[in-house]
Amino acid sequence: MKLRVLYFARLRERFGVGEETLDFAGATAADLVAHLQTRGGVWAEELAAGRAFRMAVNQDVIALDALLPDNAEVAIFPPVTGG
Amino acid sequence: MKILVQTDPFDLGAEVAAMSRGRTDIGAIASFVGLARDMNEGSGVAAMTLEHYPGMTEKALAAVVDDACSRWTLLDVTVIHRVGRLLPGDPIVLVAVAGSHRGEAFDACEFIMDYLKTQAPFWKKEETMEGDRWVEARASDDAAAARWQAS
Numbered sequence: 001m002k003l004r005v006l007y008f009a010r011l012r013e014r015f016g017v018g019e020e021t022l023d024f025a026g027a028t029a030a031d032l033v034a035h036l037q038t039r040g041g042v043w044a045e046e047l048a049a050g051r052a053f054r055m056a057v058n059q060d061v062i063a064l065d066a067l068l069p070d071n072a073e074v075a076i077f078p079p080v081t082g083g
Numbered sequence: 084m085k086i087l088v089q090t091d092p093f094d095l096g097a098e099v100a101a102m103s104r105g106r107t108d109i110g111a112i113a114s115f116v117g118l119a120r121d122m123n124e125g126s127g128v129a130a131m132t133l134e135h136y137p138g139m140t141e142k143a144l145a146a147v148v149d150d151a152c153s154r155w156t157l158l159d160v161t162v163i164h165r166v167g168r169l170l171p172g173d174p175i176v177l178v179a180v181a182g183s184h185r186g187e188a189f190d191a192c193e194f195i196m197d198y199l200k201t202q203a204p205f206w207k208k209e210e211t212m213e214g215d216r217w218v219e220a221r222a223s224d225d226a227a228a229a230r231w232q233a234s
Contacts, residue, residue, distance in 0.1 A: 009134050009206035010217040052220070056204075059139035075136060075204075079220030082133065082164060082205025083117055083176050083196060 001070040003032070008077035011053065014042045029055050030064040032074065052079050084160050086144045088135060090167040093177050102159045102181045109158050113188035114179040115196055121171035123218070126211040131218075133166045133175070136204035140164075147198040151180070154194065155187035162195065164205065194231055201228040 003022045012018045026032060033055075037044045047053065055062055056075040068074060085098075095116055103109045119131055148160050159181040169175060178195045182188040207218040 006136070008136055008204065009208070056136075056139060059136075059142050061202075075139065077136065077204060078206060078217065080201065080204050081207045081218040081220055082135070082203050083200035083224075 001068065001072075003068060003071070004073045005032075006073065006075040008075065010078050011046055011076060014046055024068070027067055028064065029057070029062055029066045029068060029074070032068060033064065033076075036076075047076075053077065054079060084145075084148060085162070086141060086148065087163045088137075088140050088144075088166060089163065090165060092165070092174060093163045095174075095177060095179075098161050098163065098177060099179055102161060102179060106158075108183065109181045110183045111185040111188040112179055112181045113185065113192040114177065115192050116174050117176040117196075119169045119171050119173045119175055123209060126209075126213060128171060128209045128211055130168055130170050130210045132168045132208045132210075133164075134206045134208070135164075135166050139204050143203040144199065147195055147202055150198065151191045151195050155182065155191045157182050157187060157191055160191070160195070162199070164199070164203070166205070197224075197227045197231060200224045 001024055003024050005022055006019050007015050007017060024032060026035060033047050037047050054077055057066060057068060057072050095114060099112055099114055102112055121128055144162050157180055161179040163177040165175055178192050180188045180192040201224055209216055209218060
């Protein structure tokens with residue numbers, strides 16, 4: 001499937017990318033995280049188990065076991081700090 | 084309902100006046116304004132930059148306001164959150180809630196702020212003497228939001 005993946009705030013800066021389009025063979029958000037971890041370096045570090053990050057699919061927050069629809073807009077970001 | 088994400092400052096008096104203009108059923112308007120401080124976690128803060136997730140931010144704020152409207156009978160709600168670079172003393176966020184009586188207005192105003200802080204995709208980056216740093220999420224903010232689930 002094709003995914004548009006967005007990164008925000010500290011993760012955008014550490015990854016050095018704000019947005020990318022991916023051809024992705026997995027099914028769930030956890031599969032996507034595992035795929036990104038294989039890039040190594042900051043990707044493996046920031047997305048390691050136990051690190052605090054959140055994910056949204058089509059602008060709704062989701063859990064790691066959520067299925068990703070084709071052409072989804074997926075976002076990965078740190079816990080929010082507005083207000 | 085009015086939900087705005089903007090770089091420009093806002094005028095609390097004008098926003099509150101707009102809520103009751105032309106209507107006489109409102110008995111109470113509670114408002115909250117959050118300001119940028121010059122100090123955080125023991126360091127002086129010269130400025131901060133607020134980043135957000137355009138699209139999701141508005142959606143998340145609308146969901147928080149909808150949630151408030153399902154818990155209390157509210158007559159109007161205004162939420163304005165600024166993004167971009169802000170200096171100490173600058174207003175960051177405005178929440179104003181109109182109801183028939185003060186009880187629901189006070190409670191819903193605090194609820195919306197507590198939920199906004201933990202649900203809406205905003206991130207603060209501070210400029211300090213020791214360099215720029217992203218603000219970490221606080222457990223106390225999660226606890227403030229969680230207490231509304233118990234009641």
